[in-house]
Amino acid sequence: MTEINVAIIGHKFMGKAHSNAWRQVSRFFPGKLEPRMKVLCGKACTEELEATARQFGWEESDCDWQRVVEREDIDVVDIATPGYLHHDMAIAAAQAGKHVICEKPLANTLADTKEMLKAVQKAGVKHMLMHNYRKIPAVALVRKFIDDGRLGDIYHYHGAYLQDWIIDPEFPLVWRLQKKFAGSGALGDIGAHAIDLARYLNSEFNTVVGQMTTFIKERPLVAEDKGLRQVKAGSGTGKVTVDDDTNFLARFANGSVGVFESSRFGGGRKNYNTFQIYGSKGSVAFNLERMNELEFYDREDPQEEQGFKTINVTESVHPYVGAWWPAGHIIGYEHTFVHAFHDFLTALENDTLPSPNFTDGVKNQTVLEAVERSAKSGKWEKP
Ligand code: SOE
Numbered sequence: 121m122t123e124i125n126v127a128i129i130g131h132k133f134m135g136k137a138h139s140n141a142w143r144q145v146s147r148f149f150p151g152k153l154e155p156r157m158k159v160l161c162g163k164a165c166t167e168e169l170e171a172t173a174r175q176f177g178w179e180e181s182d183c184d185w186q187r188v189v190e191r192e193d194i195d196v197v198d199i200a201t202p203g204y205l206h207h208d209m210a211i212a213a214a215q216a217g218k219h220v221i222c223e224k225p226l227a228n229t230l231a232d233t234k235e236m237l238k239a240v241q242k243a244g245v246k247h248m249l250m251h252n253y254r255k256i257p258a259v260a261l262v263r264k265f266i267d268d269g270r271l272g273d274i275y276h277y278h279g280a281y282l283q284d285w286i287i288d289p290e291f292p293l294v295w296r297l298q299k300k301f302a303g304s305g306a307l308g309d310i311g312a313h314a315i316d317l318a319r320y321l322n323s324e325f326n327t328v329v330g331q332m333t334t335f336i337k338e339r340p341l342v343a344e345d346k347g348l349r350q351v352k353a354g355s356g357t358g359k360v361t362v363d364d365d366t367n368f369l370a371r372f373a374n375g376s377v378g379v380f381e382s383s384r385f386g387g388g389r390k391n392y393n394t395f396q397i398y399g400s401k402g403s404v405a406f407n408l409e410r411m412n413e414l415e416f417y418d419r420e421d422p423q424e425e426q427g428f429k430t431i432n433v434t435e436s437v438h439p440y441v442g443a444w445w446p447a448g449h450i451i452g453y454e455h456t457f458v459h460a461f462h463d464f465l466t467a468l469e470n471d472t473l474p475s476p477n478f479t480d481g482v483k484n485q486t487v488l489e490a491v492e493r494s495a496k497s498g499k500w501e502k503p
Pocket of ligand 1: 133283309310391
């Protein structure tokens with residue numbers, strides 16, 4: 121057993137999910153490499169940060185990310201911060217010879233993603249992009265079905281990712297609603313997941329045409345910056361500078377067509393990351409809010425049996441599931457990060473490139489930017 125020393129930058133929602141996964145991965149997926157949770161890095165060296173580091177299982181805490189990425193004893197840097205920070209952190213980590221994991225989207229601009237890919241390739245380090253939804257057993261099963269020809273030729277792909285956490289006009293102007301921090305709104309945050317899943321399961325994108333809408337254009341500022349990265353803390357309101365909803369059409373390289381929607385105004389949809397894929401031999405439908413189930417329609421079933429059936433993706437033969445519990449004992453959102461780190465450590469052990477990685481980050485960003493161009497031009501745009 122060889123220890124691999126990990127540093128994480130970021131300790132909010134993604135920092136918490138990643139920390140849990142670093143603690144669990146070797147318990148359920150024992151391999152030659154065992155992660156050692158060395159240091160959690162935050163914005164300010166406070167007692168709260170130290171307490172968070174202890175609570176999440178890290179040996180130390182620090183508030184100087186440049187110092188952390190330069191440490192001789194660190195092998196992997198895990199970037200779990202807002203998108204506008206990814207570029208500088210990933211390049212510094214790569215130049216320090218560290219393997220790099222980065223949350224999605226890889227960066228807020230295509231130029232930044234290309235510089236990050238160049239840096240990790242030049243440094244010869246491993247790199248992974250944390251699109252954790254590829255690591256859901258049901259999603260990996262769809263990938264297998266397609267590889268096995270069970271869907272046949274793909275005709276169309278529908279990807280809708282809806283949430284509703286900002287539907288209240290009184291919800292404050294947080295960093296995700298400001299272009300300077302988030303790059304874009306629903307499109308770059310949850311639309312990036314939909315695009316990545318479509319590339320993983322179906323095909324690369326050929327052309328897109330889309331529209332972007334901001335329903336609520338002003339939002340309240342909060343009294344002080346509670347880590348919400350306000351444009352300026354204080355009373356009154358601030359301007360929303362990103363999309364609340366983006367929808368677009370797509371033509372794929374494999375000849376299929378696509379319909380996509382990403383919105384934070386899908387009232388009642390909490391994390392409704394869904395896709396349906398329709399092919400010549402079969403169809404599938406998935407909903408993250410029911411992540412252990414996959415709807416499958418097989419045109420080769422006898423006619424009297426035709427129809428969608430619900431596969432309970434909890435059998436030991438299903439991807440990743442054998443490491444957890446017996447059939448029917450479902451798993452959850454946090455397990456997708458454990459699967460991602462298992463795949464990352466396996467890639468390090470085998471000296472292969474993790475998937476998805478920064479190359480996917482560049483490709484995803486070309487699609488995101490083509491949709492944004494199209495929303496301005498009103499025309500079909502090529503990624
Ligand atoms: C907020 O939209 C968010 O936390 C996304 O940023 C994550 O990528 C998604 O997995 C859950 O929702």
